[in-house]
Amino acid sequence: MKVLKFGGTSVGSVKSILSLKKIVEKEAKNETVIVVVSALGGITDKLIATSHLALKHDDNWKVEFNAMVDRHHKMIDTIITDTKKREDLFNTVDALFEQLKSIYFGVYLIHDLSEKTENAIVSYGEQLSSVIVAALIKGAKWFDSRDFIKTERKHNKNTLDGELTSKLVKKTFNDLPHISLVPGFISRDRDTDETTNLGRGGSDYTAAIIAAALNADVLEIWTDVDGFMTADPRVIKTAYTINELSYIEAMELCNFGAKVIYPPTIYPVCVKNIPIKVKNTFNPDSPGTIIKNKIEDDQKPIKGISSINGTALITVTGLSMVGVIGVNRRIFTALAAEGISVFMVSQASSENSTSIGVREEDANEAVNVLNEEFSAEIADGAMFPMHTEKGLSTVAIVGENMKHTAGIAGKLFGTLGRSGVSIIACAQGASETNISFVVKSELLRKSLNVLHDSFFLSEYKVLNLFVCGVGTVGGKLIEQIRNQYEELKERNQLKLNVVGIASSKNAIFNRDGLDLTNYHDTLKTSEPSTPEKLRDKIIEMNIFNSVFVDCTASKDIAALYQSLLENNISVITANKIAASGEYDKYAKLKKTALRRGVKFRFETNVGAGLPIIGTINDLRNSGDKILKIEAVLSGTLNFIFNEISSDVPFSEAVRRAKEQGYSEPDPRIDLSGTDVVRKLVILAREAGYRVEQTDVEKHLFVPHTYFEGSVEDFWKHLPELDADFESKRKVLEKDEKRWRFVATLDGDNTSVELKSIDRNHPFYNLEGSNNIVLLTTERYKEYPMQIQGYGAGASVTAAGVFANIMSIANI
The missing domain is CATH 3.40.1160.10 (Acetylglutamate kinase-like)
Known part of the structure; x- marks a missing residue:
């Protein structure tokens, strides 16, 4: 049965x-x-609402009553096809409605609605x-x-x-x-x-x-619903049905906001060890959730996350509470006498304060009750008046296996902290099946999502990306994300959710993810944006696991990093400005990321997709010291000097670099050595040296006058240098040497210079736009470590940015 x-x-x-x-x-x-x-x-609510209309002598109670009659009549007319049965049912139902109408009319006449009468009304x-x-x-x-x-x-x-x-x-x-x-x-x-x-x-x-x-x-x-969900599906899109729960787990979830079952339901059947199945009337083929005494092969420490919005926290505090027996009894007795339910308690180990969680609508009354209960102590100064904080939410993570799994609380608080969620109060029962904590209501969605993701309740881990810049690098990155999306979902259980895309003029956002096939068209018709508006919108969206990806060369965008990191948003950038700017600002960005538990990654600032910065960090972290760096860091300049020949003059080589996308939009940035200086400064800093751009000694190969005026003037006058370069090139060719623009860190000294390299040097055979770095360290002193490969191009730079994104995803 x-x-x-x-x-x-x-x-x-x-x-x-x-x-x-x-x-x-x-x-x-x-x-x-x-x-x-x-x-x-909806009928129970309608019955109560109609009774209150009658109580207020509002004739609209008749309208509401007739609407209820009509609803039931229409239901009978539609579902009962047998004429005799339908007629008998109408008689039964109408008799009940006549009784109900008489009760309403009595309430209307005598202006009284007792508990007894209301109980009779809702029974219908x-x-x-x-x-x-x-x-x-x-x-x-x-x-x-x-x-x-x-x-x-x-x-x-x-x-x-x-x-x-x-x-x-x-x-x-x-x-x-x-x-x-x-x-x-x-x-x-x-x-x-x-x-x-x-x-x-x-x-x-x-x-x-x-x-x-x-x-x-x-x-x-x-x-x-299909059963108990791992979290509220209205908040967490990836929430799914829990197949099995223990009685205790179900009770905990019910008590903390999961409205699937009325909590007292569980006890009578739990005592008799009768399983409960939760099924969906609208989807009867779904297996639903089964609740029973013991779950076999239960591996998950966390079963679900539940929450109560509209929480108020009342703090009872005072030095007189320390070591005094009976204070908590007085708190709970006073509140119970007024019918105020307390669903969470957190007490300091010093016993000088106790925080209790109540519904926000009960908060004012609870404060009055407690101020009255402790009025003598408050008057003497031994206790303080009750302090209340509203606008809060309570979150509970539930699972019987938590007591068998070390580090759950540490992971919980660490995960929330890295996401910028501050915990106001917390409580954990001795049974260790529930850890509850209070956060500000505006952080509830973020808290639920990051915990659901972190504790592997979600099928996929999610990174929410804001991509700024849709030019060559940004466009390639978005294309790569779109192409890899399904494979990453299947192979890595990872969803790269692009929730924001910004160009230099416009920005589009969607919390659930943007369509990456036609974002260009959407951008064109979107609202105008500025860097400040972009920053404010990202912070306002307050999405968990947020990553800002900068594919621009904008100083204004780089200026946003500090605010984003302060709001626990990781930053990945191909933009060199922040890491090569003022040292103190660079150091502050690094410290902020470390302090906030987020990431500031800029591997593609040097060498595009080459693992140069990561390797330097790994060497230092393992205790090695960087003594010297020699590098060809400009793929653009290396391409230019490899292109120059008797048939290709210097100006033509520069033009080819621009046309093939190797150079900056303004090639003078490359030719002036500015780009290489920035890269050298970044490497020096990552190697542990305090270096500013002004500290770098520059030996340039293009006269300074060519960098003045407009870009058009530059292109016009550039061929004037061809003859001199060709003359020097012939001498170089005769001596079996090649030009390489070399960046050097040697101790505290830094320099950039166009050097003549002979055939025995590792830089001699560096082809195309490749980069190469030689790292001399205390461990790699006799034979420097060598890193070599493509160092320019939109695709490899985008791939390097993508690799940085994946490094965060895999943490």
């Missing part, structure tokens, strides 16, 4: 109630069933729905749950009389029909015979009480 409970949404529409019929009839083919139903979706929701479902399902026998669900008055509340109820349930269902139909929620006082109820969500409780009393094989809760 099994007990099936159907919630309001399961009887709320024609489609759902016909699905209910199909489910029950299918189950009844195999065994006897008891079906418990709630009121039609379940009475009406249950007789309709009983008529719909062939062979179903209707039972009035008030005859066997009994309550008693305790602490000014109606509470279940479990012993009497169990006896009456067994007696009522001694001769069990094949299909029994029971209204949920409603009950009757054992002493007064007045109609009472088991509280909102009480239909679940009714079903659990019956299942426990009759030792059912299973209790099935049919609702409008």
Whole structure:
């Protein structure tokens, strides 16, 4: 035998109630069933709202009442096809509505709505729905749950009389029909015979009480979701159904905001070790969630994340609390007396403060109650007036295996800290099945997403990327991300979610991810943007695992890094300006990233996709010291000097470098050595030396006058240098040497210079736009470490940026 409970949404529409019929009839083919139903979706709220209209002598109560009658009539007209059965059902339903109308009219006349009257009013929701479902399902026998669900008055509340109820349930269902139909929620006082109820969500409780009393094989809760989810799917798109939960885990999730089951439901069946299945009326083929005593082969330490919004934190503090017995008793007794529920407690080990979490709507009353309770201590100065903080949310991570897994709390707090989420208060029970903490409400979405992602509750790890710059490098990067997206999902369980793209004039954003196939068209029609607007929007979106990717050469964009890092947004950049600018600002960026637990990566600043900076960092981190760096760092200049020949003059070689995308948009940046100086400064700094650009000794090969005026003037006058370069080239060729523009760090000295390299030097055979770096260290002193490869080009630079992104994804 099994007990099936159907919630309001399961009887709320024609489609759902016909699905209910199909489910029950299918189950009844195999065994006897008891079906418990709630009121039609929204009817309980409507019954209460209408009673308050009547109480206020508002004639609109009749309009609302007639709307409820009409809704039930339409439901019957649609689903009951047998004329005689439909007529009998109309008579039954209309008789109930006549009783209800009389009660409303009484409230309207005498302006009184007692608890007794309101209990009677809300009972009609379940009475009406249950007789309709009983008529719909062939062979179903209707039972009035008030005859066997009994309550008693305790602490000014109606509470279940479990012993009497169990006896009456067994007696009522001694001769069990094949299909029994029971209204949920409603009950009757054992002493007064007045109609009472088991509280909102009480239909679940009714079903659990019956299942426990009759030792059912299973209790099935049919609702409008597939089961318990790992988190709220409205907040976390990647949330999914949990297959199995223990009773304790389900109870913890229910108590902290997961509204799948009414929390008291679990205890009666848990005692009898009766499993609970949570199923979806609208998707009956889904396996749902099963709740039972022990989960076999349970490997996950965390099962789910739940949350309560609208939290207020009240802090009771004072030196008189230290070592004094009974303070907490007074706190909870005073609040309980006023019916104020406390769902979280956090106490300092010094005992001089206790923080309690309550609903925001209860906060003011709770403060007044506690100020009154401790008024004498407050007046004496031994305690402070109650401090309250609103606008908060409580988050709980739940899982029985946490107690068997070391480091869960450390990972929790570390993950939140790296995401810029500050924890205001926290609590962990001795059973270690729940860790609860309080954060500001605006950080709730971020907290839930980053924890869901971090604890492998999500199918995929997600990085949310803001890409700035859609030129050669940025465009190639976006293309590479689009091409690799599906493979990374399948192979690495990683989603690279591009949530923002900015050009020099416009920006587009989408928290769920942008379409990378037509972003250019979308950008053209988007709102104008500035660097400041871009920064503010990224910070405002407050997305977890955010990474800002700079593919520009803009000084204004580089100026945003500090703010972004301060807001726990990692920065990956191909832009050299920040890392080669003022040393103190560079050092501050590095320190900020370290302090905030985020990443500041700029590998492509030197050598495009070559692992030069990473190698220097690895050497230093392992205890080695960089003594000397010799490098050809400009792919552009190397290309130019490899192109120069008797047939290709200097000016033509420069033009080819520009046309093939090796040079900066303004080639003078390359020819002036500025680009190489920046790269050398970056390497020197990463090698542990404090170097400014002004410290670099420059030996340039193009007269300074060529860098004045416009770019057009530069191109016009550049051929004037061809003859001199050709003359020198002939001498070079005769001596079997080649030009290389070499950057050097030797101790504290730095320089850039066009050098003549003979054929025995490692730089001699450097082809095309390749870069090469020789690292002389304390370990690699006799034979310097050599790094060589493509050092320019949009594709390899984009690939280097992509590699930096992946390095963050793999942390």
